[in-house]
Amino acid sequence: MKTVTLNDVSRAAGVSRSTASLVLRGSPKIPETTAERVRLAMTELGYVYNRHAANMRRSESMTLGLIVTDIRNPYFAGLTMTIEEAAHTAGYTLLVGYSRDDVERQSLQLETMVQQQVDGILLLPATGSELNAVCGIIDRSSVPVLQVARYFSEELDYVGPDNIAAGQQLARHVSSLGAASAVLIGGPERSSARTERIEGLETGFTGSGVVFDSSLSAAATTNNAAGGSEGVARVLDQGIWPDCIIAYSDAVAIGIYAELRRRNLEPGRDISVASFDDIAMAELLLPPLTSVSTYPELIGHQAAELLLNRIRDPSLRPQRSLVEPALKIRASTAQWRPRT
Amino acid sequence: MKTVTLNDVSRAAGVSRSTASLVLRGSPKIPETTAERVRLAMTELGYVYNRHAANMRRSESMTLGLIVTDIRNPYFAGLTMTIEEAAHTAGYTLLVGYSRDDVERQSLQLETMVQQQVDGILLLPATGSELNAVCGIIDRSSVPVLQVARYFSEELDYVGPDNIAAGQQLARHVSSLGAASAVLIGGPERSSARTERIEGLETGFTGSGVVFDSSLSAAATTNNAAGGSEGVARVLDQGIWPDCIIAYSDAVAIGIYAELRRRNLEPGRDISVASFDDIAMAELLLPPLTSVSTYPELIGHQAAELLLNRIRDPSLRPQRSLVEPALKIRASTAQWRPRT
């Protein structure tokens, strides 16, 4: 079965290929009578527009690339879906890759996307991304790259939560409960997001009397439930029993709940737990989890907008956009009281 | 900044464009000395391969399309990630769309993907998909489409769990507990997966004495936590108090837990809860959730394999591949005993 091209259509409609092309794009130069005739020929022959051919000539592709680490974390899933939605409404298709937080894999995916002529890339950088690792590919092609949720370079656009504010909000809440000590558990050790959250927590705790330690479980923990369990185990096995455990993310907090219970400790009663992200699950857990909402939908939407702007005008200076977080207080901390 | 083409490279290396092209594809006809010279010119000029141009000539695109309903359901997230992985290792890039279980949106995404010249499409059909809604686009382009996890047509390939077996396993387990009544809650009403699960449950319950009702909450419930809460509310508000609630999926079960507790009923003690999918969360819930694992990784992997086979040989007859499920018994049903 031969594919139907614009040539076939134009021949059937008795016009030139150029005319058919103009009809396709709804040019006002073609009178309705002719246009109708061409459109009829299209449906009759079962014509399918070949975007690749068009894009080749126009040297754009109407596709965006999106690389995220892992969508089994609902936070990233929500982010991804919003970005897809924004891209689609702007007429773009989305090429996705999951780096699984592996720089090597991420490089390959960047390379592929560039070869596929994407018009822009949204990158949620794998931990350990550095400019020179990513740069070569980006430089060679001059594709605009926007960093989402984490960043490693000041020279590229960035959209993410205001992690410092988020940390501060959480710290103030925890100290207002009267806790004496808190630890941070989980999260990708060298990511900007983690560093900023720690910074926020530290400044938020200053002068409050709460002893805060972010170093207890940092190494080798990951941004999922397993990382949470492992982190709790490591802390408690050191004989440390903080008043409040702060999880790097809700995904981590879920593992923290599980590990606490394995040790017959009830979250929210024996140890408070609080977290970042506020995924839908947070509210449905028992006890409901106190979490700082970082609004992935907003971030995704803004990221897509900003990238599309840059595609239109590549000369813009690098931009940073921070989304304001909001603390959601729930039973996992609200019921806290000093041990007797 | 002008883009560097094969022409530029060949000129710099003092060979013809044809030779450069052959080097690119590692042809054995070109001796290593020449190849090296060409490769040097490539890196020196910062050449980036233009896949679109190549694909245009070869009339393939090395991209696959994937349309799923919603990846905030971890089951679909896992499925999606496996498919991406399989596609990437086979050298394909993935174009994704999230239908949000909306047929209209799904049609648009199919259309776009076909225009983008994808070599094949993996479709997790939105509920209400019918052949004629999808067919037009598919027919016109003759792109191979494979159905994942749900199906609506016997003429297209299908890979999914053996839902009937899954239902039977669950039914037998529930009846072995001595339950007298069970209801099914949640799930997309007209999907093949739900119909099959009900069929499996019904045959599994036959002769066991367990009264099973799947009609109580069917209408208008969805495949997520909200659907679960709503479903439980509707059932209990009718004055029905089953011994066991069977959730369409783990995502639904999470909402069921929440709604039961809102009514001061403890899942696994006052009412047993069991479910399908066995996402990672199932084990971490309190009480851990009995669920039939349907192995999204296996399904995703097989789906990608099968689609790639069909792309290689489009003349194959439509294939069906069912993945065997496995029941994971946990505390949400294990602790069940008759009310006194």
Add this chain to the structure above:
DNA sequence: GATTTCCATTAGATCGGTCTACCAAAGGTC
């Protein structure tokens, strides 16, 4: 009536690769 403007339409180059068909020179065979 001559010239200009406008309208509808088109021929042909172009995007950046791949592929077919062909060629020139070197080496081998009788």
Add this chain to the structure above:
DNA sequence: GACCTTTGGTAGACCGATCTAATGGAAATC
């Protein structure tokens, strides 16, 4: 020396759109 084969390489058509510059004819202007 004539003929065949192998090696290394190339010219130019081609994929299916878009876009520029041009054209023929009708209407409008002087």
